[in-house]
Amino acid sequence: MNLFLICAGMMIPLLSQTDLPEKSKLGLQENSKSISLESYANENSKWFWFVSLVNPYPKMESEKPVRELFDPIMGFFAPDQKPVKTVSDFRDNHLIWAPHAGIGYQINSKWSITAQGGGEGGKIRTKQTHPSILLMPLHTDFEIKRMAFYCGTGVHFSPWGSPIHKDFENWKERIKATRPYLSASATYTYATYDAKVKVKFLPILHLVDLNLSDEWHTVSLDTNIGFEIPLNKRDEFVVSFGYSKFARLQEDFDSFTFTIEFKRFLQKKK
Numbered sequence: 001m002n003l004f005l006i007c008a009g010m011m012i013p014l015l016s017q018t019d020l021p022e023k024s025k026l027g028l029q030e031n032s033k034s035i036s037l038e039s040y041a042n043e044n045s046k047w048f049w050f051v052s053l054v055n056p057y058p059k060m061e062s063e064k065p066v067r068e069l070f071d072p073i074m075g076f077f078a079p080d081q082k083p084v085k086t087v088s089d090f091r092d093n094h095l096i097w098a099p100h101a102g103i104g105y106q107i108n109s110k111w112s113i114t115a116q117g118g119g120e121g122g123k124i125r126t127k128q129t130h131p132s133i134l135l136m137p138l139h140t141d142f143e144i145k146r147m148a149f150y151c152g153t154g155v156h157f158s159p160w161g162s163p164i165h166k167d168f169e170n171w172k173e174r175i176k177a178t179r180p181y182l183s184a185s186a187t188y189t190y191a192t193y194d195a196k197v198k199v200k201f202l203p204i205l206h207l208v209d210l211n212l213s214d215e216w217h218t219v220s221l222d223t224n225i226g227f228e229i230p231l232n233k234r235d236e237f238v239v240s241f242g243y244s245k246f247a248r249l250q251e252d253f254d255s256f257t258f259t260i261e262f263k264r265f266l267q268k269k270k
Contacts, residue, residue: 044165044234045266046106052118052261054098056244060088061251062193063144070142074199078138084126087146096120098148104156104263112156114185121147121192129202136201145194152222154185163230165265178229183240185222191215191253218248224259236263 063086074081090096100118107113123145132138158181168174192215199208226240238261246253 043267045268047103048106048263048265049101049103050114050116050238050261050263051101052099052116052238052259054100054118055094055258056096056098056255057091057257058087058253058255059251060086060091063088066142070197074138074140077134078130078132080130081138081140082126082128084140084142085124086144087124090122090124100150106162106265109161110158112158112162113153114156114183115151115153116185117149117151119147119149121145132201134201136203136205139198139200139202141196141198143194143196146192148189148191150187150189152185152187154183154222156181156183158228163228163236165230165233165236167232168230174229174231178227180225180227181240183224183226183242185224187220187222187244189216189218189220189246189253191218216249218246218253220244220246220253222257224257226259228263234265234267237261238263 066084066086067088071081071083087096098118098120100116102114102116104112104114123143125141125143127141129137129139158179160179162181163177163179168177193213195210195212197208197210197212200206222242222244224240224242226238226242229237229239231237238259240259240261242257242259244253244255244257
């Protein structure tokens with residue numbers, strides 16, 4: 001009799017698992033899945049860091065005189081003269097990529113705050129000599145150097161919540177877990193401009209020897225809409241499109257932007 005009771009006691013938990021209806025089994029699977037996803041989330045800190053590349057399309061209105069005046073005049077005296085290279089040429093060819101980095105804190109599943117900074121800059125020089133209509137070679141040396149450094153803070157809103165982080169089996173799962181977001185940042189920018197222009201008919205007739213330099217301090221409001229694509233338990237790939245509106249020199253700095261970003265959550269201390 002005792003043996004019968006012991007065997008029956010061992011069989012009860014087995015029957016309770018195997019004889020469950022399908023809906024109950026599905027419920028258990030979903031619960032275990034949510035528990036595992038929650039455990040992934042609990043491994044991550046609320047803090048994260050990110051690195052980005054921003055491709056801007058600024059207006060650059062200050063460079064129009066180069067196209068409207070300098071190039072036509074030089075082309076009149078020397079028909080073989082090529083248009084000089086400016087920042088606008090690099091912009092039109094999507095060759096301006098500004099790096100920046102920052103840190104952030106996830107307040108909850110929908111809201112995050114960030115602080116970031118970065119910079120960009122470079123020098124473009126066009127140096128050439130061509131025969132002229134004055135029978136003397138025309139020599140031009142045109143150089144533009146621009147630099148910009150910036151820092152700011154922003155707020156990040158995910159209307160449907162931030163993506164769930166876990167180990168994904170393929171890209172289809174990652175795309176399904178992708179979530180949209182909106183963001184706005186207030187940014188301070190320090191920008192510099194240096195230009196050198198030399199024009200002469202070789203060997204003796206100097207026409208232009210000009211040096212221009214300026215610097216600006218300005219602020220902007222940067223707005224973005226984008227998508228967060230989870231890669232694994234801690235990492236995300238982010239793409240966004242936006243617009244930067246400046247308080248000063250809007251004709252030069254106002255810009256549409258395209259951004260690619262890598263973001264990583266820190267791990268909680270054990």
